[in-house]
Amino acid sequence: MPTLLEMEQLKKSHADSPGTLLFSNVSAAAARHDRVALLGMSGQGKSTLLRILSLLDIADEGDIRLEGISSRQIDPIEWRKAVCYVAQQAVMLPGSVEDNLRTVHQLHRIPYDAPLVGKLLAQAGLETIDLSKNAADLSGGEKQRIALIRSLLLRPKILLLDEITASLDQSNAIRVEELLQQWHRQEGTAMIWVTHQLEQAARISDYVWFMGDHTLLEKTPAKQFFEQPKTGLARKFLNQPLDRGELCLS
Ligand SMILES: Nc1ncnc2c1ncn2[C@@H]1O[C@H](COP(=O)(O)OP(=O)(O)OP(=O)(O)O)[C@@H](O)[C@H]1O
Ligand SMILES: [Mg+2]
Known part of the structure; x- marks a missing residue:
């Protein structure tokens, strides 16, 4: 599968103390259709x-x-249409829920697909939502799901999902997971999904990228990561027993 999104030797210092390293040597690649748990x-x-x-940061x-072309050579608006970040704290634009859903179409001059919106709202458990309601008045979990649907309507090549089910109850979290799994099967959209729920990570990923020690420490097929992580840090993270050598070092 050809590479979709590549990162090469990324380095970033803390925003609040520029001398302190957040991460470095972060290199990885995701192909079309890949589902990665970060x-x-x-x-x-x-x-x-x-x-x-x-x-959104540098x-x-x-x-x-993206597809071999550096971000420096692509218009940021075009880039963000293809590489779409869905934040944990969803940001609603001024206006109604429907205004929010229509904005991406106006911005990118693509037709508004009302049947698709209806289908996605139902799949996300929002079939009874009042589209004329002020988006600012939605609950945190409702905003999160509207933000996700708004992103899907762009039909990005890759979705970057940041703990998007963290403020949902279990049944709605599963609905959103299933919605995304179905979307992935139908559209082939690649996904990099940050979650702190390990069962969720195992359900939704083909690969795990594990961050630790100020870098991307493991890039492993998901099954292998959960059964046999390579590093002591990942074993600790998964609450698996460390081997004797690592016990001496920790
Ligand atoms: N724009 C930024 N540039 C550099 N450092 C930042 C920036 N935003 C946040 N930080 C700092 O970087 C560190 C990592 O933050 P980040 O939110 O990326 O971690 P995270 O792995 O997503 O954590 P969590 O699992 O709690 O969400 C924090 O100490 C944070 O204060
Ligand atoms: Mg975070």
């Missing part, structure tokens, strides 16, 4: 990495490429 302890820079990949060093 895992790691809090504060490792997972959200920062996704924001860099969607050009790396101190390194390059990112």
